[in-house]
Amino acid sequence: MHVAEASGDLCQQAIAKMRSPFEMAIICIDITNKCDLACSNCTRLLENQEQFWDMSLDNFRTALRSLEGFPGTIAVIGGNPAMHRHFPEICKIMTQEVPEKKQRGLWTNNIFKHGAIAKETFGVFNLNPHGDARGVKSITEFMKGIRKPWYHGGHSHHAPILTAGKDIYGEEEMWERIAKCDVNQNWSASIVENKGQLRAYFCEVAASFDLARNEDHGVEVVPGWWRRNVREFEPQVRRFCPGCGVPAKLKGHMDHEETDTYSATNADIALKSLKKKRKIVEMAPGTQPGVIEHKVVHYSENLREGRAGRPKVVTLLDRIKRTMTGRS
Numbered sequence: 001m002h003v004a005e006a007s008g009d010l011c012q013q014a015i016a017k018m019r020s021p022f023e024m025a026i027i028c029i030d031i032t033n034k035c036d037l038a039c040s041n042c043t044r045l046l047e048n049q050e051q052f053w054d055m056s057l058d059n060f061r062t063a064l065r066s067l068e069g070f071p072g073t074i075a076v077i078g079g080n081p082a083m084h085r086h087f088p089e090i091c092k093i094m095t096q097e098v099p100e101k102k103q104r105g106l107w108t109n110n111i112f113k114h115g116a117i118a119k120e121t122f123g124v125f126n127l128n129p130h131g132d133a134r135g136v137k138s139i140t141e142f143m144k145g146i147r148k149p150w151y152h153g154g155h156s157h158h159a160p161i162l163t164a165g166k167d168i169y170g171e172e173e174m175w176e177r178i179a180k181c182d183v184n185q186n187w188s189a190s191i192v193e194n195k196g197q198l199r200a201y202f203c204e205v206a207a208s209f210d211l212a213r214n215e216d217h218g219v220e221v222v223p224g225w226w227r228r229n230v231r232e233f234e235p236q237v238r239r240f241c242p243g244c245g246v247p248a249k250l251k252g253h254m255d256h257e258e259t260d261t262y263s264a265t266n267a268d269i270a271l272k273s274l275k276k277k278r279k280i281v282e283m284a285p286g287t288q289p290g291v292i293e294h295k296v297v298h299y300s301e302n303l304r305e306g307r308a309g310r311p312k313v314v315t316l317l318d319r320i321k322r323t324m325t326g327r328s
């Protein structure tokens with residue numbers, strides 16, 4: 001068999017094991033790439049994007065309308081979504097377009113001055129101040145008055161995103177790992193704004209690669225795009241997954257270390273961040289990388305629930321399920 005054909009088969013075998021957007025509990029809408037933190041190995045590759053952007057309000061409404069009928073959580077994320085210059089209007093549109101409060105999600109590290117409107121608008125929160133003192137203060141204040149408050153306590157380990165699987169493994173192992181990718185199995189599809197245009201991706205990290213490279217391989221955000229089977233996203237899977245570091249699950253850095261690890265395939269992206277004086281570490285060819293046993297971003301399983309001083313560990317997906325079924 002020709003090498004390209006064999007590789008095609010391996011890709012299709014991997015895709016057969018991957019989740020489609022309609023099977024996911026959450027779909028994300030990235031409304032901004034602005035953030036007050038600069039975490040190591042950020043899944044949004046924020047330090048590698050050249051320009052700041054905020055999703056336009058018209059595009060946000062269109063994005064929400066495209067998700068009509070989606071039964072899960074629609075999560076507004078960024079960057080830090082609370083830094084969108086029209087965050088109150090974003091909340092208003094969210095309320096108009098998504099009648100069920102329990103479907104409206106907000107993922108943030110610091111709510112700034114928007115606590116009151118955020119509480120009115122959203123029914124699901126993923127609060128992660130990443131151990132940052134200002135964020136912890138903001139989130140602690142925000143949680144007052146929320147029934148059964150919960151947040152991510154402490155710092156998080158972030159495995160590298162820019163260590164391409166194709167630089168580390170042979171084709172077979174690479175596609176086997178992609179088939180089991182933590183993000184595909186547990187996280188979300190996403191909608192972003194790319195050069196003013198709305199674009200959808202089967203994977204939130206795939207969208208980050210496009211934005212960091214200033215390219216556009218997203219699909220048009222038409223009503224019901226999320227009902228497509230992952231097989232229909234094969235061009236995105238082929239383009240993004242072999243160059244992505246998530247399935248390798250390598251040892252990375254703690255969020256606050258502000259350090260990214262990369263391999264040759266992604267040197268173009270990593271080097272861009274030097275302008276911002278980012279710390280970057282190249283994984284040399286042939287290195288035997290340290291691997292991790294836990295999920296690629298080590299916090300999503302460990303939410304702290306309960307009032308200050310009485311935290312209890314719960315999972316994000318359990319918490320969302322309880323909200324959707326009215327058991328929160």
Ligand code: SF4
Pocket residue numbers: 178181182183184203204205206237240241242244245246247
């Ligand atoms: S782009 Fe990366 S994170 Fe997304 S499904 Fe592919 S391998 Fe996983």
